[in-house]
Amino acid sequence: MKEFHDYSLLNHNTFGIEAKAERFITYDSVDDLQQVITHLNNGLSDRPLLHIGGGSNLLFLSDYKGVILHSHIKDIETHNDGNDIFLRVGAGMVWDDLVDYCVENGYYGLENLSLIPGEVGASAVQNIGAYGVEAKDVIQKVECVDLKTSENRIFTTEECKYGYRSSIFKKELQGQYAVTYVWFKLSRIFEPHLDYGDIRNALLASGINEKEITAKQLRQTIIEIRQAKLPDPKDFGNAGSFFMNPIVECEVFEHIKQDYPNAPHYVIDEAHIKIPAGWLIEQCGWKGRSLGNAAVHDKQALVLINKGGALGKDILELCNVVRNDVKNKFGINIHPEVNFIGGEA
Numbered sequence: 001m002k003e004f005h006d007y008s009l010l011n012h013n014t015f016g017i018e019a020k021a022e023r024f025i026t027y028d029s030v031d032d033l034q035q036v037i038t039h040l041n042n043g044l045s046d047r048p049l050l051h052i053g054g055g056s057n058l059l060f061l062s063d064y065k066g067v068i069l070h071s072h073i074k075d076i077e078t079h080n081d082g083n084d085i086f087l088r089v090g091a092g093m094v095w096d097d098l099v100d101y102c103v104e105n106g107y108y109g110l111e112n113l114s115l116i117p118g119e120v121g122a123s124a125v126q127n128i129g130a131y132g133v134e135a136k137d138v139i140q141k142v143e144c145v146d147l148k149t150s151e152n153r154i155f156t157t158e159e160c161k162y163g164y165r166s167s168i169f170k171k172e173l174q175g176q177y178a179v180t181y182v183w184f185k186l187s188r189i190f191e192p193h194l195d196y197g198d199i200r201n202a203l204l205a206s207g208i209n210e211k212e213i214t215a216k217q218l219r220q221t222i223i224e225i226r227q228a229k230l231p232d233p234k235d236f237g238n239a240g241s242f243f244m245n246p247i248v249e250c251e252v253f254e255h256i257k258q259d260y261p262n263a264p265h266y267v268i269d270e271a272h273i274k275i276p277a278g279w280l281i282e283q284c285g286w287k288g289r290s291l292g293n294a295a296v297h298d299k300q301a302l303v304l305i306n307k308g309g310a311l312g313k314d315i316l317e318l319c320n321v322v323r324n325d326v327k328n329k330f331g332i333n334i335h336p337e338v339n340f341i342g343g344e345a
């Protein structure tokens, strides 16, 4: 365990916002975390507690007046069972290091989730997803520690109540558990998921025959698609998709189609359609536009960026203006995927 006071969070949020935590504590094992919880309880700390991962889905609106926890549990165990391979992975491992490790070792299933920023623990909280695959498709169970009692608890995938970018850890049990290990069920047989539009176009462009594609080629293709659209936080602070794609009733979409016959959409079920928020924002004229030091990314309007020196409140202001414009033009509420810390959305 390591503890820091009045600690800069600049390297712990991909938005590159300068904010400080009153106390910042890292731990290296489950035992260590349990000791941290006892230590906090003994100190009768009534300060707010926040557990963070890679900080790729956070927007600090002010300094954090409380305790921030960060996992340094990074080990991997593997268990074979025929063509299945089960991995128990420490929550503090960088997500893309896990994807790389799996592709290198011939453990398949994570390729489409290449280059998603963040850490393994957050993948199970956020149900990260990209290019037709979601974390819930490969998660088998999630080991947690109760942040009040320090007891261990294992959640099955069903108990995690996964939905689009959502889980029980973001809803009913928000802030109550720290994820310590995530179990993944992968396969030794490579079955590529190529159905997401951008993938086949990219394979065509690079002359890869989809019948002969390897996992490494698929990972590389996904990396190239992401790099072309999503800004590198080293260049411009950002948190990936800022908004979730809204799911609306079919009638709402039918109305939009009258004016925009080619509007992109995904059918969810008989009554619901998901519309890319990036498209809605682009139609409102925001793609590439700035408001002070905050801007809408010029290659993917779902992403808000810090042009340099933006404060959390500057990004929030842009978020609110964009949301209002989408609401006024289309009558649709779009909701941030990013978690606001220290203020109201």
Ligand code: EPU
Pocket: 129, 130, 131, 132, 196, 198, 229, 230, 239, 240, 241, 242, 243, 244, 245, 264, 276, 277, 278, 279, 280, 282, 287, 299, 300, 301, 302, 337
């Ligand atoms: N589009 C536009 N203008 C834009 C952006 C998108 O018209 O500025 C339209 C295009 O028609 C495009 C469609 O929206 O075909 C979908 O765009 P894209 O494939 O980039 O995906 P998305 O729906 O905008 C979601 C995820 C991304 C994930 C991609 C690929 C959410 C909130 N975002 O974005 O996840 O990488 O699909 O699967 O669901 C993230 O969560 O941080 C993230 C990057």
